[in-house]
């Protein structure tokens with residue numbers, strides 16, 4: 001076996017390659033909000049996986065007057081990630 005901690009680093013690295021799993025882990029750890037309410041129309045927002053550094057974005061799919069609200073918030077919003085300029089993956093290193 002290698003140095004202590006190497007296995008942990010590899011584990012985190014693997015998680016960072018799969019944003020969905022990383023988010024699940026963060027959610028369980030209470031670091032990521034389970035749900036978010038739209039600031040514009042007060043409807044529950046949906047977490048959508050996106051091919052961006054953060055891995056996902058909260059989107060409001062509520063329709064007001066046949067028009068989608070479409071308000072978006074980074075997963076950093078309302079979590080401790082808002083204090084960091086780092087991506088989720090970078091925080092662990």
Ligand SMILES: [Zn+2]
Nearest residue numbers: 038041060069
């Ligand atoms: Zn909305």
